[in-house]
Amino acid sequence: MLIAALAAAAAASVLIGGSALTPHDVVGALLHPKAASVANTIVWQLRMPRVCIAAVVGASLALCGALLQGMLRNPLVDPYLTGVSAGSAAAIAIAVLAGVSAALTPAIGFVAGLAAALLVATLARRGTGIDANRLILAGVSLSTLFAAIVTLAIVRAQSNDYASAIVAWLAGSMAGRGWHDLAATAPYVAGGLLLALFAVAPLNALRVGDLRARSVGVDVDRAQWTILAGSSLLAASSVVLAGMVGFIGLIVPHLGRRFVGSDAKMLVPACIFIGATLCMLADAVCRSVVAPAELPIGVLLAFIGVPAFLYLYLRGA
């Protein structure tokens, strides 16, 4: 069912867009990718990369959320706990203010995001492992600090263009992203996914507590570092591709548990599918509902996703 939903969402995302293309035009472009036509350019250079990026961003954030919530045994944890998005936001805000070339801002955001995650992890370290409470406190504290830097940058921005650029990035959007952005982040997404796969079995054992997990042979310290590294790579890649996209990393793991339970062997693939599906659909709506302008995806997900989730969750509780 999840695979079918993903396929349907992908098809809908390719069909929907600001430009008036008929389904026949879209199918023709898909079947003849090398043909020279306006439809081909729109489908293969604009819509398909957006669809793929949306799928990657949604899947990455949902997977991050599942990993961190499982590791910390806390249902309120989201992918940005590690400080990745706040660190990226602060670095990008400063870069925009400093007039750094727009071509460099994704790389700056990526490196800064990983650096912030490393700082949070270092502060959370206890012995050879991670202390859960310290991780949460360090992540929240540093995110607050970085958010203050962003606010200062917006206030100090000498022109509305600078402020708008920072705010647009904060709101989350895949506008202007293409195949080259996807290719640049692909190795890091793949690395994060591989680390996540290593973490699936330990994640199941961690559900019964660190002591019992150690007793059944889990190297808890290594599992924690693996999860932190994997989720940082995935979150940083998502930030580069789409800015700050909230809701998905926090809520999709809960949806996943409602569908398949908490066994990580089922939950991890479920989160990947659900996250990708939601993000593709949301992006399709964002770029079509007020075309030619676009809604920020983070705003759309919050306004529609949160009430829908609360309704489903409270009705089922």
Added chain:
Amino acid sequence: MIELAQVALNAGDRPLLEDLDARFEPGEFVAVLGRNGAGKTTLLRAVAGLHPLARGEIRIDGSSVAVLMPAERALCVALVASDDVLFEALRVRDVVAIGRFPHHRWWQWHERPDDEAAVGRALEAVGIGSFAQRFFATLSSGERQRVWIALGLAQDTPVLLLDEPTSHLDVRVAHDILKLLRAQANEGKAVVCALHDLNEAAAYADRIALLGEGRLLAADSPEVVFGGDLVERAYGIVMERVRLPDGSLRLFTRNGAGGRVADANDQNC
């Protein structure tokens, strides 16, 4: 076989136990007794490789616990702890199946027939086969304790360590669990079990390891350990000894105001 050689254990920076020399053989049920804070839990965790040694060495079948990889160690020794941590809404069977973790490589996500058999045996052994599909959160504290024991059994190790497995259990279930552990020892496992009830230990254990005064006071048969004044030294309280018709010793505290033995360990209560 478990061997402790000149082991010293700390609780943080505070010395807890010193000069521990002992052997626990396969097929033996050893009860670890001592006051609260004497170091029973710490000792079990050290044997399981989950607490660092201040000095000395612990070997399991000749291999030092400190150098074994976590998965290797988990194939040798299972620790059944008594804390109660659970985040997700898990079913009983899923919890017990976690005990099969050391038998899998990281890519082996699927449950094999031998896993299913081990989990089934563990559930039946502790008498919870009928609520394998119940959610853990719906169980009583005694039922949860049985689930933790089943998890340890599903791990299928030659050494089984249990930290107060009969706490929260009524007398009937406690008897069943101790009988099960006795049977596990009879089948060749080395069973080491921290207990509070001296008479449970006397009834089921082959030997008693008595902790007190910061060391191992004795590791011998119940007859020897309970026969002298070692229990008084360990607990700081005078015990009445009663011999049952079968010749075994049982201990009870003396009623009334008299008989409390003052000792240097009183501040450890």
